[in-house]
Amino acid sequence: MPVRPHMLFLPCLMGDARLWADQTRDLADLVTPEVPVYRRLESLAAMAAGVLAEAPAKFILCGLSLGGYTAFEIMRQAPERVQALALFNTSAQPDDEERTAQRLVLLKRLGETDIATISGMALDFLVHPSRLEDRELCSAIVAMAERVGPDNFVDQQRVIMGRPDSRPDLGRIRCPTLIVAGEEDAITPPEVHLEMARLIDNARIELIPDCGHMSAMERPAEVSALLRSWLLSAVLPTRVA
Template sequence: MSTDPHPASRPQLILIPGLLNDAGLWRDQLAGLAALADCRVADITRGESMQALADSVLADAAPTFALAGFSLGGYVAQEIARRAPQRIERLALLDTTIRPDTPARAALRRSHEQLVRLQGTFNAFGDRMLDTYLAPAHRHDEALIGRIRAMTSRLGSEVFLRQSGLVREDGAAVLQSLDCPLLIACGEQDLLTPLAAHREMAALNPRARLVVIPDSGHLAPMENPSAVTQALADWLQEPGEPCRPGVSHARQTPA
């Protein structure tokens, strides 16, 4: 986990990146939120299971902390909330999902893994996925694409295969059980984890606030960094008690 050189009187904020992402994903948020929080970026490149990743984050964390997970990092954040909800002061889930892989999605993931295992295809895989990850307006932004390619190159195929193979569990019950400030944020043009799914997530808990990030696809923290930073700043300053587990907020439908 990356460290802040200044001792923290501010709350700790743990930022969890997604698949084939590192601290570069959160570059602008790290700068923009420094006055509000002691920001740390979790390393989720080494564990062989969601449980192992969650334990590694918890081992390096303060006794209580704010937690934000992006994409795959959202699954890790859900596992942390499942294992140690009493340590979470507030939770943010960005461009992610609470649903497990469908059989079709799991099969697609396996086919991607097979492609990556073929020598020389890893970078080509990343390039082809850009149309899925980015909003149309950003698909020819060479500076942004360069940052994305640099991240995937730094992490490489072994990290991709390890992260792709992680089992994604259903997080609906976790989200329903928490009673603390919850931010659900999604790029308006996210094709990978669409806005409709985030609306469903927000509906599971009355403490949840849904923020739609304009002019963004799946990589909202990089595509519209100022809007994501503002959403996280508002969430960090939202009054509320730390997460308290054990209270179901499932909404009842009339008989």
């Protein structure tokens, strides 16, 4: 019986293992899933190095939002260890001045309120408008933020604001790559995913309708199905152990 490859699922800002709970369950027959904890938050390079230090020798890499930014840095540091790459709701572009200013406003507000309030305010941008009344989904997102905590939120935001432009590095990616966007993602819209797909050779791109930024939680069945199809068609048949 073939050994199941390791697959790292990298969380988003204010995210933890709950972000990928459906996928780690649904794909456990194909891969050995792991959800790293971000431990070194002084920079994106340090954060990626921390993930690599605890990761197996080779692995499939999957990241959403901040997880995608971290995945780009892992590809810079250790591309030979990555067997395949899946990028969800992310961007290879750095923050512009407007986005940085928005993050600084959130950090200022955190000093005036709590992390649950901040994450609740962010829901308008995180999920599709039709899901704002979905109490189970929204409560799960806020609960993740509370578990991550305000200190990690601040450190993660600083890491994100300081991240480099990853677009010049995308042409060097040689492993099978899947790119997935929510059609109504207000944070990383489809056009930034289309840009990545143009810059990565033979990347497969998929758009999920009626979906915002938190695709793994908003549309868990669709995300699991896309990953399963990609793994079976493009990754596992060609994987080198």
